Amino acid sequence: MQLNGKRALVIGGGGGGIGRAVSAAFGAEGAAVAVADIDLGRAEEAAEALLQRGATAYAVSGDVRSLQDIEAMVAAAVENLGGLDVLVTVVGGQVAFVPAVKLHEMADEDWDTIYEVNLRYVARAVRAVLRVFLDQGSGGAIVSVGSVTGFMAAPQQAAYGVMKAGLLSLARTVAAEYAGDGIRMNVAAAGAIATAVANANVDAEVVEEIPVGRFGRSEEVATAVVYLASDASSYMTGQQVVLDGGVSVRGPFD
Ligand SMILES: NC(=O)c1ccc[n+]([C@@H]2O[C@H](COP(=O)([O-])OP(=O)(O)OC[C@H]3O[C@@H](n4cnc5c(N)ncnc54)[C@H](O)[C@@H]3O)[C@@H](O)[C@H]2O)c1
Numbered sequence: 001m002q003l004n005g006k007r008a009l010v011i012g013g014g015g016g017g018i019g020r021a022v023s024a025a026f027g028a029e030g031a032a033v034a035v036a037d038i039d040l041g042r043a044e045e046a047a048e049a050l051l052q053r054g055a056t057a058y059a060v061s062g063d064v065r066s067l068q069d070i071e072a073m074v075a076a077a078v079e080n081l082g083g084l085d086v087l088v089t090v091v092g093g094q095v096a097f098v099p100a101v102k103l104h105e106m107a108d109e110d111w112d113t114i115y116e117v118n119l120r121y122v123a124r125a126v127r128a129v130l131r132v133f134l135d136q137g138s139g140g141a142i143v144s145v146g147s148v149t150g151f152m153a154a155p156q157q158a159a160y161g162v163m164k165a166g167l168l169s170l171a172r173t174v175a176a177e178y179a180g181d182g183i184r185m186n187v188a189a190a191g192a193i194a195t196a197v198a199n200a201n202v203d204a205e206v207v208e209e210i211p212v213g214r215f216g217r218s219e220e221v222a223t224a225v226v227y228l229a230s231d232a233s234s235y236m237t238g239q240q241v242v243l244d245g246g247v248s249v250r251g252p253f254d
Contacts, residue, residue: 001030002230007081009034009074011064011125012090014042017195018145019090021218023047025226027055031086034077036060038091056081064091064121074128083136086229087129089144092118094160096197103158111159118163123170126185130178139182142174143228145221146189148244164189168240175238184237186228190221191244211246 003026013023014037026033027050035050037043040061050057058080062069078084094100097117098110122144133140147164154161167187174185192206194215207214224241227233242248 001028002226002232003086004030006031006085006229007034007077007083008032008086008088008229009036009060009077009081009084009129010088010090011036011062011070011073011121012092012145013037013088014039014044014046014059015090016042017197018190018193018218018221020046021222022088022090022145022225023050023057025219025222026050026086026088026229027053027057029226029230030055031229032056032081034058034060034073034081036062036073036077038063064125065116067124070121070124071128074125074132078132084129084132085138085140087125087140087142088225088229089122089125089142091121092145092147092160092164093197094157098159100156102156106158114159114163118160119166119170122167126170126174130174130183133178133183134181140184141229141233142171142183142185143225144171144185144187145225146187146240148189148191148242148248150187150189150240152248171240172238179237184233186233186236186238187240188221188224188228189240189242189244191216191242191247193218193221193243209247209250210244211250214245216243216245 012019013035023046043059047057047059062073149161150164171185
């Protein structure tokens with residue numbers, strides 16, 4: 001089991017898509033998991049599923065738009081799990097929060113919303129767990145779920161792309177500043193993954209543009225998150241793993 005003995009906080013871990021798949025994979029790989037979500041019912045469901053499989057799990061509620069809530073999520077995870085070794089940030093997106101429109105049509109407050117739910121909270125959560133990791137003195141791993149929009153154009157999702165690009169910048173700085181403390185941060189950048197949000201908003205013709213010929217599965221993203229959280233990736237920090245079925249490397253020729 002790749003995460004045996006690790007204590008992990010998964011922010012957004014109650015979600016039906018990648019969040020739930022990460023929580024499940026962490027439990028299956030031996031981690032004790034604090035599942036945090038704005039929807040306590042979902043967090044409890046995810047935690048219950050882990051408990052039933054014999055894993056250690058707790059549900060924590062909180063809104064990532066609130067600094068107080070983020071600090072409370074981290075404190076609750078530390079208290080319930082007896083410390084913390086891993087932070088995963090899953091919450092994010094554009095179309096789930098504000099309309100997809102071209103840049104000149106975007107409302108200023110929508111840009112702020114996308115900042116709050118994709119990047120500001122990650123920076124806040126990272127700062128909070130860095131303090132815990134440094135106090136514990138035993139290192140730690142941080143994994144953020146990113147997107148190909150962070151390094152490709154993001155038509156009608158400009159703010160989303162900018163914030164996802166910010167995750168990689170943050171990971172690089174965490175790498176440079178804290179590698180000596182045994183603390184690593186990496187990004188799992190996803191392409192089109194078959195979740196409720198993606199299915200409702202992405203035209204089926206998109207599939208034809210994916211070299212692998214299908215949307216990705218949440219479990220395929222979770223596998224990479226497990227790797228980045230585990231000691232198997234101990235020499236990797238400040239990087240991203242791309243899970244996009246080949247979309248980002250496809251050239252213009254068949
Ligand atoms: N679905 C895709 O195709 C795709 C592609 C690339 C990247 N991603 C990224 O994957 C991540 C997960 O996306 P998903 O669609 O699988 O979602 P998901 O189903 O895992 O759900 C995410 C969870 O976040 C929670 N949440 C929402 N707002 C919150 C808040 N303010 N505070 C706390 N929790 C909150 C929701 O309740 C939900 O349970 C996002 O970062 C997204 O940008 C998804």
